[in-house]
Every structure is written in structure tokens, then in C-alpha cells.
Amino acid sequence: MERGISYPYGRSSKSTRRFYVGGTALLLIFATAAFADDAPSVGPKAETPIVAKSPETTTQRLLDADKEQQNWITHHKTYNAQRFSTLDQINAGNVKGLKVAWTMQLGGVEGGGIWSHGGLEGTPIVEDGFMYVTDGWGSVYKVDTHGGLGRLLWKMDPKTDHDWAGAVACCGVDNRGVGLYKDLVISHTLDGRLIATDKETGQVKWQRQVADPDKGEVVTGAPLIVKNMAITGVAGAEYGIRGWIAATDLDTQKEMWRTFTLPKKGEPGSETWSGTNSEETTGGGSTWVTGSYDPISNTILWGVGNPGPDWDNAYRPGDNLYTDSSLAVDADTGKIKWHFQHTPNDPYDYDSVAENVLVDVDGKKIALEADRNGFGYAVDRTDGRFLWATPFVKKVTWTKGIDPETGKPEEYDAKKQVQVYNPEATPVRSREITDICPGNMGGKNWPPTAYNPLLKTWYVPVIESCNRITIKPETKANKPRDFFTGGGPSQPFRITGSVTAIDVTTGKVVGKHETPYPNLAGILATPDLVFSGEPSGQVYALDAKTLQRLWEFNTGGGVNAPPMTFSVDGKQYVAILVGMGGAWDKWFIDSTPELKKVQPGSTLYVFAL
């Protein structure tokens, strides 16, 4: 399944390269021979010669990403996934003056498979003034941000097969961004490829098929670059796939390891699948949100999705490890070190794909996870021992609470093969319709949290929700590329949102900024501000302590991607991708009817004082 593409590109030639870029998108010229030689004079005559060259992204720089204040060189800003920038030129005192500096129209809005359009969910990556963003179909754009303008340097279109992948993308045509490794931009495509693109030229050096849409596997997450590896997660639990996390050696393009999130019969954890259905007939355990990395223990922390079929938990008696769990694996071998499961034998679709945020507080090494089930969890990241859990949503009905000793839901009964939790609010085969809070989107979905280490405060992008689950018991094994959900949700209730702040020293909610629509964007934290966005178009800044809204701007599109910040030429910017994607406008829109007016789009917004 691998195909290397030889690419005669001498490193020595790079130092003399100059890029000349036309002043408007209309002047862009298509490169002719895709993998031919390295003739530098590709563009029209220079309006602006760009003399700076992108540096090598070394392992050491990625480890020290927090020291590169001006940059954002890995998906969650730093390996600890805090999404905290120390840049403070834009601050609570002057954020009112934040204005659009420039915008750029991107592509990828076209539909495919069951999707009428693509959207933007990515986090821009910025390295020394050069920005890399992706659209939903996996095109990578390199943008030069020097001089207070955005200039497109190149666009790499992976030519993703729309129908093949779009038919089995459960939840939208999405791509959450790139990773950097040496002189390469590493990206994924919905149709399951890992692609290495030359930073300077935009030419693809090699590509490798990591996931297989023929089985219902697609890839939406950004790769996590650790040492010489790209770590890939997969989506497809709604189609009965058996989830995994895979590591590809970026120097040899070989697979280093692949750790499945559902054990095979006989492997540790298989005793938690006690029915006659095997991991192949049930499936689940997707891993489609980029994880975090603890270099001290050489551990990758990664969230694992729900079991299949989503709502029919009688189909799969047992706790169903390692679904709905945070997983700690050895970075070199992929071997599972520990796990912490949030919702055993999940009947709600409360997956745990969320990022684990690594924080050190009061001498404790903590991993934080804001779960789709509505609770924020803290565990000891050295061994997975439970520390505390607190609800970050206004309404939880599925359980009375989390047992402060065990970390399990209070109603959890180890002797039961099929968990019922709160019987009134748990989908069961004997009753067709059940209302659950939070709704099956959560709680909190993929949009990332942020953590301010100065304030020891953790900010959660919340979907304040309930919805209705209609059970349709599954009787047969799943078929590849067929939905395998055991029912489905509907939206008789209005859904709103919030940014909810949790004091990590106490585990208590200390603030809630309520919004009329769910937070589908995610959070950026700076020393005294919190940035986020709304599906109704607003990008906004909150005071980090009071959560008072200090600034907003309506982009005119649906915000479905997290903000980030960077600095170039000594000036700070805030960037965010705007263009409603994901599952909301297809499956969940009835809970927010006004959002039906939001049109598809694909725009990069960059703000400055």
C-alpha cells in the first residue's frame, strides 16, 4: 500500500531559493510537471521577493515549542496540549481595538459522498511567519504572513476521492491541520493517506495509505509529530471499524507500530467484551482527535471513541475496553501503559476522543480530559489513577454523578453486563425513545480546551444540550461502509453553549460564559484573555478571570475551528478558519434552527491591533 515518490531535491539548492509570488490569487500559475526538477522561477515577476526561508523543524524545537513564543508549530501549540500562548501584545486592556488585518479565501467547500459541502476545522500552524492551513478535503496551503499581509505561496491538493471517502465520513468533510517535521509538512486526507510535502516547494515527497475507506476508515485529525514519527488516529466507529493509533517513521515511511483500541480475544481487556459478538462484529474505539505527549515518561496520551453500535449497548455486554477511555501508550512501541475509562458499556455515544491536557499542579502530574459525557476529569498521568471529576455542563441526567473514589458513574455495577445508569435517561432496547443530557454530541466534542498555567484555569468549549435517542437494536454483524449505530438521535430541544472555566487546583467550576449556540470552535488562552468563536459567526475574546466578553467580530460565516495566535515582524496576530463543516448542519441543526441560514464557506481570518 505504500508508494514512495522519488524527488530529486538537493538540500544545497534550497539556500539560494527565492520565491516570487503574484500579488493576487488570479495570477497564480499551475506548476507543470508535478515531480520534475527544482527550477525556481515558477511564478510571475516579483512584486514581493520573500527572502526568508522556512527553518527545519527539529525534534528539539518541538520539545521546546513553548519557548518559541512567536510560533505555533504543533497542533495543540505544545505537546502538553494546553493551547496557551504567552504573547500579550493583545491583552485585556487593548483587545477592544482588535481588527481584521487580512483574510484569505480557501477552497474545499465542495461536497462528496453523503455531504453537501466541506468545512474548516483546522488549527493553523505558524513557523517564523509562514502559516500552514488545510481545508476539509486535505489541501494544504502555505501562506506568507510577513509584512502585515497574507500571500499564498503554494497549495497542495491531494486529489482526495470525494465519493469514496465522503460516503463513510460519519460527521463531515473535515481536516484539522498539519504537523511539521524537518523540511516537511505532514498532513492527512479524508481518504486515509499520510502525505509529506516539501515546505519550500509544496511538492509532495511521498504519501502512504494509513487508513482504508473500504473498511469505513477515514482520517480527519492532524498528525502528531513525535521524534521521527507521525502519529495518526482514525475515525469510523459509526461504520463498525476497529479503532487504532498508528505511528509512521517519517524517514523510512514504514509503519513503526499500530495499537488497536479494541483488544482481540485473549488479549488484556478482551474479558470486557463478554457477549458473543467479537471486536469485528461490534467495532468502535475511534481516535480522531490529536493527542498529547509527555516527553519525560515518553508517553503518548490519546482519547478513544465510543463502542459500536453507538446506542445499543445490549449488543455488546461488558465494559467494552478501551472504548470511552483515555489511553497512555509508550511512544516507541505503542504498548498500552494505562487506561482510564469514563463511560463503561456506553449507551449514549459519549466518546472520549478528546485531547488530554497535561498540567502540573501542586506537585501532581495531571492529565485533564473534558469528556463528551459532560464531566471534566483529572487523572494522575503517571499511572491513570483517578483524581477528580466535575460536571462542566448545566444539565446532566444520565448519572447522579461520578463516584469520588472510583471515578466510575455512581450507578455503575461491575456485576452487570449491560449498564443502565439512570434508567430514565438511558437508551434501552425495551423502550424506543429516551431523552439524554448531555445530548450525544456532548458535553464537549472535538473542539479543544485551553489551559492557562498562570491562573491554573482550564477553559472548556461546551455544548449545553439534551437530545432524543431512538433505539433500533442491531441484530446482525456490521457490514463495511454501512452505518452501524443501533438507532439515532433527533433534536426536539434547543441547544446552547458556553465557555466554562474550571479551577484545576480545586476541580470546581469557577465561571461560565453562556452563548446562544453551542461552542463548536474550541479555545485559545493567553495570559489574560480567552478567545473562541460561535457557529453564528462571532469570533470573541473574554477576560480570562471574569469571562466577560471584551471584544467580538462577526465573520459572516460559521465558526467551527479553534483560534490561535502568533507573532511576525514583532507584531501579534490572532488567526482562525471560518466555514461551517462537521456534523452540526446535517444532523443537529434542528436544535439551533437559526443556524440554517449560515452558508458554507472557507475563509482564513487574521486579526491584529
Add this chain to the structure above:
Amino acid sequence: MMVMKFCVVGSAAALVVFLFSGTANAAENSLETGQAIYKRANCVGCHKWHGDGGGGYGGAALSLRKTELEKPQIMETVKCGRPGTGMPYFSRDSYPSDDAPQCYGLTSKDLETMHVAQAGVFLRPGEIEAVADYVISSIKGKGDPNLADCVAFFGEDSKACGVYKSGGHHELPTPSTTQ
């Protein structure tokens, strides 16, 4: 476009019919139009390309392969939608504001209190008939989808049909860079 036309027809024999029979030509044109509307109106979004619908993240769409509806009922469902479900109405005039209701005795006022989804694109009456014809002739009553069905929908070259082929090995697409 011609390539698509040949794919829809699906065999050399049918192609001959297509070329030499005026009646068949009209029928095939109508089916082709119906399939194009099926795609454009995003019927695929819930019923899937094969019409079998099935479970979904947004709940189940009914199977058009197993449906027992006849053409007039299919046309009515497309025109009027199904209140309280995800099936939207595709005719702009289905729920007028005056008291001459077109669908289920309901007017636009009733829609303020009950949910009927509105389609992303509206269809004209002839288009509704064409898509109903397509459902009746190419989807209704068919068994499990197979390679021929898939090729008829996507064309010969689509990867989407690889799953119906044995040993479906895929060539990787060739990315292209613009500067």
C-alpha cells in the same frame, strides 16, 4: 457527459437501443435526468447512493430499495416532506400562506408550531416526477447493492465501487501543487 450517459445505460446492448430507439432514448434521458436530480437534490445525503438508507448518525432514512410506495406517493413525499422526520419538502409552494394547502392540509402557519424540514434545493414538478421515476425503475425492489449498481451511479473509475470488487487495490491519487 457522454461517458456518464454510457455508464447509466450500462451495457453495449442497451447502448444500441439508446442510439436507435427514439422511445428508449426518451426513457433513458428521463432516467438520467432523474439520477442527476437524485444527486443534485442530495437524496444521497440520507438515502445513500444506493437508496437503501439505513441507520445513520441523524437517525434512519427509509430504504427506497425496500419501499412499498408507488410513484404518486413517492412524488407526494418528495413534494411535501414527512412532518416530524428528517425528510424535507422539495417544492417551493408546498406550504403556502393562504388557505389553499397543498400538503396534508397544512399551511405555512402550521409550520410555525410543527416541524417539516425544508430542502436545500427546490425542485419543479417535472423534476419531482423524474426523480420518482428513477427511484421506481432503478432502486425500488432491488436487492443488496452490487458493482453494476455502483458503476451505474458513479461511473467506471470511481473508488466508491472498489468495495464491490474482489481484491480492490487502489492506486493512490496523484496530488497536485499550484504555486
